[in-house]
Amino acid sequence: MLLNKLISKKINIENNYNNNIIWGYIDIYKGNIIIYSRQMCVKIENNYKNNKAFINIDFLNTTIYFKNRLKQITNNKKYSVFRLITNNSYIEKNIFSKKDKFYEYNKQEHIGLLVNENIEYLDYYKDIVEDIIFKHKTEFSNNRFYSYRKNINIYNNTNLKNINNLDCLFDAYYEIDNTYEFNNYNNTIYSQFINLLLHICKNYYDGEYTHIYILSTNDEFRVLADISNKLKNKNFINNNWSIISLNNIINESSEYNII
Numbered sequence: 001m002l003l004n005k006l007i008s009k010k011i012n013i014e015n016n017y018n019n020n021i022i023w024g025y026i027d028i029y030k031g032n033i034i035i036y037s038r039q040m041c042v043k044i045e046n047n048y049k050n051n052k053a054f055i056n057i058d059f060l061n062t063t064i065y066f067k068n069r070l071k072q073i074t075n076n077k078k079y080s081v082f083r084l085i086t087n088n089s090y091i092e093k094n095i096f097s098k099k100d101k102f103y104e105y106n107k108q109e110h111i112g113l114l115v116n117e118n119i120e121y122l123d124y125y126k127d128i129v130e131d132i133i134f135k136h137k138t139e140f141s142n143n144r145f146y147s148y149r150k151n152i153n154i155y156n157n158t159n160l161k162n163i164n165n166l167d168c169l170f171d172a173y174y175e176i177d178n179t180y181e182f183n184n185y186n187n188t189i190y191s192q193f194i195n196l197l198l199h200i201c202k203n204y205y206d207g208e209y210t211h212i213y214i215l216s217t218n219d220e221f222r223v224l225a226d227i228s229n230k231l232k233n234k235n236f237i238n239n240n241w242s243i244i245s246l247n248n249i250i251n252e253s254s255e256y257n258i259i
Contacts, residue, residue: 031102080104112212113147215246
């Protein structure tokens with residue numbers, strides 16, 4: 001299986017830090033771990049504990065943001081910043097490279113959705129499907145979402161936190177050259193499935209989990225399950241990848257009495 005590579009970086013801790021709390025960041029140009037001084041860590045921590053939104057470090061032209069997810073901006077460039085409480089004599093981080101810049105790796109899951117819009121009572125399923133997908137959405141997660149409509153890339157590696165609804169995936173029609181055509185997934189769901197796998201693989205790291213939810217006919221799902229099993233047998237994907245029939249979830253759950 002083709003995997004994106006992670007780079008392991010390590011740095012020794014040479015000073016004693018107050019309450020063993022260390023603040024640092026990843027050098028985006030070299031990928032090295034940079035630790036703030038003991039005095040600066042105390043200052044950053046005090047602002048963090050006092051529920052400040054950010055702290056400016058003027059002599060470094062740096063701002064560290066505390067709300068939601070930790071973020072550092074230095075000279076208008078975004079850096080991975082971290083807060084660590086440790087008794088160890090070293091810090092070790094997994095780093096990844098993106099467009100020749102380096103960032104700290106945060107484990108993520110990949111959530112895919114394929115919908116056959118010819119399914120009967122499709123509009124009735126919409127809120128239920130959203131509820132199932134958004135169970136993977138948490139304040140601190142880095143989970144990525146993928147889905148497609150015919151000939152149009154709707155979501156490709158989008159942070160699930162940035163998605164509030166999936167209305168566009170349930171529109172029965174799509175616009176091309178100012179005309180509307182019926183969006184028939186019966187002829188395309190298999191190729192859409194393969195495209196979904198390929199896009200996830202571009203962003204997949206070892207040990208991550210992938211969940212692909214499919215709302216389709218039973219016959220279509222059986223074919224997709226067979227494709228998935230053959231890919232696993234050839235080691236193109238691993239056992240952390242799963243495809244889930246939304247039909248089965250909805251029909252078997254007492255919470256949803258649709259049919």
